[in-house]
Amino acid sequence: MTEDLVLPAPRDAAPEVSGDPLLVVEGLTKHFPVKGGFPIRRTVGAVQAVDGIDLTVHVGESFGLVGESGCGKSTTGRLITRLLEPSAGKITYSGQDITHASRKQLAPIRSEIQMIFQDPYSSLNPRQTVGKIISGPMEINGIQPAGGREGRVRELLEIVGLNPEHYNRFPHEFSGGQRQRIGVARALALEPKLIVADEPVSALDVSIQAQVVNLLQEVQRELGIAFLFIAHDLAVVRHFSHRVAVMYLGKIIEVGDRDSIYTRPRHPYTHALLSAVPEVNLGDDETVGRERIRLAGDVPSPINPPTGCRFRTRCWKAQDKCATEEPPLIQISGNLAGHLTACHFPEEPTIEARDEDIVLDPALAALEES
Amino acid sequence: MKKLEGRSPGQLMWIRFKRDRTGVVSAYVVAFFFLVGLLAPLISKLYGKDPYTVYADERPELFDSAGVPLQPNGGISSQFWFGLEPGNGYDVFTKLLYGIRTSLMISVCVTIATVLTGILLGVAAGYLGGKPDYFISRVIDFLLAFPAQLFFIASMPVVVSLFVSPTDETPTYVRVVALIAVQWFLGWMSLARILRGTSLALREREFIEAARVSGASPWRIISREILPNVVTPILVQSTYMLPGFVTAEAGLSYLGVGIVEPTPDWGQMFSKASTELVMSNDITYMFFPGVSMIIFIVAFNLLGDSVRDAFDPKTAR
Numbered sequence: 001m002t003e004d005l006v007l008p009a010p011r012d013a014a015p016e017v018s019g020d021p022l023l024v025v026e027g028l029t030k031h032f033p034v035k036g037g038f039p040i041r042r043t044v045g046a047v048q049a050v051d052g053i054d055l056t057v058h059v060g061e062s063f064g065l066v067g068e069s070g071c072g073k074s075t076t077g078r079l080i081t082r083l084l085e086p087s088a089g090k091i092t093y094s095g096q097d098i099t100h101a102s103r104k105q106l107a108p109i110r111s112e113i114q115m116i117f118q119d120p121y122s123s124l125n126p127r128q129t130v131g132k133i134i135s136g137p138m139e140i141n142g143i144q145p146a147g148g149r150e151g152r153v154r155e156l157l158e159i160v161g162l163n164p165e166h167y168n169r170f171p172h173e174f175s176g177g178q179r180q181r182i183g184v185a186r187a188l189a190l191e192p193k194l195i196v197a198d199e200p201v202s203a204l205d206v207s208i209q210a211q212v213v214n215l216l217q218e219v220q221r222e223l224g225i226a227f228l229f230i231a232h233d234l235a236v237v238r239h240f241s242h243r244v245a246v247m248y249l250g251k252i253i254e255v256g257d258r259d260s261i262y263t264r265p266r267h268p269y270t271h272a273l274l275s276a277v278p279e280v281n282l283g284d285d286e287t288v289g290r291e292r293i294r295l296a297g298d299v300p301s302p303i304n305p306p307t308g309c310r311f312r313t314r315c316w317k318a319q320d321k322c323a324t325e326e327p328p329l330i331q332i333s334g335n336l337a338g339h340l341t342a343c344h345f346p347e348e349p350t351i352e353a354r355d356e357d358i359v360l361d362p363a364l365a366a367l368e369e370s
Numbered sequence: 371m372k373k374l375e376g377r378s379p380g381q382l383m384w385i386r387f388k389r390d391r392t393g394v395v396s397a398y399v400v401a402f403f404f405l406v407g408l409l410a411p412l413i414s415k416l417y418g419k420d421p422y423t424v425y426a427d428e429r430p431e432l433f434d435s436a437g438v439p440l441q442p443n444g445g446i447s448s449q450f451w452f453g454l455e456p457g458n459g460y461d462v463f464t465k466l467l468y469g470i471r472t473s474l475m476i477s478v479c480v481t482i483a484t485v486l487t488g489i490l491l492g493v494a495a496g497y498l499g500g501k502p503d504y505f506i507s508r509v510i511d512f513l514l515a516f517p518a519q520l521f522f523i524a525s526m527p528v529v530v531s532l533f534v535s536p537t538d539e540t541p542t543y544v545r546v547v548a549l550i551a552v553q554w555f556l557g558w559m560s561l562a563r564i565l566r567g568t569s570l571a572l573r574e575r576e577f578i579e580a581a582r583v584s585g586a587s588p589w590r591i592i593s594r595e596i597l598p599n600v601v602t603p604i605l606v607q608s609t610y611m612l613p614g615f616v617t618a619e620a621g622l623s624y625l626g627v628g629i630v631e632p633t634p635d636w637g638q639m640f641s642k643a644s645t646e647l648v649m650s651n652d653i654t655y656m657f658f659p660g661v662s663m664i665i666f667i668v669a670f671n672l673l674g675d676s677v678r679d680a681f682d683p684k685t686a687r
Contacts, residue, residue: 081583103585110585123576126379127598133577136594137584169376186580 028089062227064241111190120179177208256339264349393676399669426459468634488561496569609674
């Protein structure tokens with residue numbers, strides 16, 4: 001099957017997830033104020049980066065968050081790690097409300113939520129040795145592991161596949177993939193229960209991506225760490241996640257377990273997203289190909305998002321109802337348990353080719369007609 | 371087996387610097403001047419003279435009735451290597467040594483004060499952002515609008531009179547403190563601005579966020595994550611600033627608002643050289659302070675360039 005080349009089927013069946021919720025996010029909202037006006041600057045609007053999302057990450061589960069650039073994925077990650085202050089909503093970590101907790105209040109759970117960053121070239125302090133970078137979090141939280149901090153760092157370097165002898169080296173002596181491993185080691189240093197991985201592999205080249213994803217998966221399985229995996233690469237998310245949420249313009253529009261989202265998507269946007277994954281066609285198979293949907297235009301401005309359903313401006317099924325009424329994120333008929341979709345007119349739960357391609361981009365349509 | 375040890379950015383800079391011949395030579399020249407200033411008492415002891423002895427009284431046979439040295443070239447001899455000063459007849463060699471000492475001492479103090487202020491306000495503005503940043507930046511803009519030289523000249527007497535009543539004689543240390551204070555007051559902004567920009571850029575880097583995710587305090591973030599990364603602009607900028615302060619101090623002394631007789635000072639020697647008595651009778655007097663200052667300033671500026679190149683090899687000059 002050609003499809004395997006693109007979306008590698010996971011090596012094992014959808015793993016079981018223990019039922020305890022670790023992180024519960026309700027109605028999380030982040031609006032960045034837009035200042036303007038003269039002579040007195042005042043708030044004239046807001047970038048609605050994240051606008052009321054709900055999600056739950058269970059203990060030991062890896063939860064994927066996908067979406068286009070600028071849809072609020074990274075903002076969500078930064079809100080959960082409390083690098084940003086939420087405008088509204090509630091973040092609960094193992095039963096504790098951390099929505100507006102101060103640095104001191106957060107101290108006891110800081111060690112349990114860690115983050116892996118996108119850019120390995122800016123996420124390591126160029127003036128510190130690898131040893132200092134990785135032991136930094138232990139120092140801050142006053143953790144004295146058995147065998148000393150240096151021993152622990154060497155152990156961590158080994159876990160992430162680096163030479164423990166690299167302890168005294170500086171970040172500029174490493175390649176991007178190795179740097180990202182150092183970032184992973186730093187996140188693991190505190191033995192966290194939840195790691196927010198913000199596009200951890202998108203800055204790496206493809207050959208290294210697989211190594212790092214496999215490393216993360218190994219870490220996730222063996223240490224039982226829950227992951228919030230933020231990415232725009234659908235194949236990587238499919239490979240890595242137990243459950244997946246699709247974001248569009250600050251909202252979650254579809255969430256469900258991996259197989260539901262990838263093989264039985266309902267929301268038109270999810271269909272479009274999946275169909276945008278490049279496909280290698282060797283030309284010799286008679287099986288039905290995948291559906292083909294090409295959207296037109298860009299994501300609307302989050303300063304002034306469309307009324308009702310936010311996807312309606314680019315949706316081929318949009319009707320009057322979509323403009324007036326915002327579809328709730330619910331389990332619509334035909335969905336499996338836990339598969340929620342926010343759409344008034346959902347698509348068929350299949351990704352197989354339909355009778356006619358949906359090409360909304362006028363330039364592309366004209367090109368194909370000629 | 372040789373232990374695997376990485377080279378820090380600082381070590382790399384040092385290696386690059388050592389390869390730069392201009393930089394190394396300039397560094398030696400600059401070090402020589404600092405050594406001369408530091409060892410001035412020792413050198414003058416070995417030389418057997420001091421800058422305060424009035425040779426016009428001690429050895430009147432060397433001077434004519436106007437107080438000009440009789441021997442050619444301002445009385446240069448095996449006894450008085452750089453000659454004698456017309457008028458009071460001070461020994462020029464020791465006077466220059468002590469003059470360098472005074473000037474460099476004042477300039478180093480100004481540099482340290484401005485660098486500390488620049489770090490404090492610049493990093494604070496850049497890291498805190500928002501209101502503190504706005505406030506500090508406006509103060510910087512305001513102070514940069516001052517005409518510095520005019521302000522120095524005008525404010526020196528005012529600052530001095532804050533400490534001493536105008537009828538009393540001003541002690542030298544008050545003049546030194548006043549010189550340091552006025553130069554510091556209008557000297558810290560350029561470095562603060564650069565550091566504000568650098569910390570503003572650093573604040574958005576992900577390693578700062580990583581430290582915050584680990585629960586690091588703002589103090590730890592500033593001292594461990596930001597400061598080590600602004601060492602480069604601090605070093606480069608201060609090697610550019612120090613020669614500037616030396617010339618500014620010399621200028622003030624030349625204009626008569628800095629260090630005054632009999633305290634030896636580099637700039638004040640220029641002022642002396644331009645008096646009518648010296649100008650018309652002993653043009654040689656200007657030679658030694660002038661040449662030594664040119665060598666010092668040129669060497670220091672070249673050193674500044676080399677330091678910058680060593681830290682930032684990618685930027686073409």
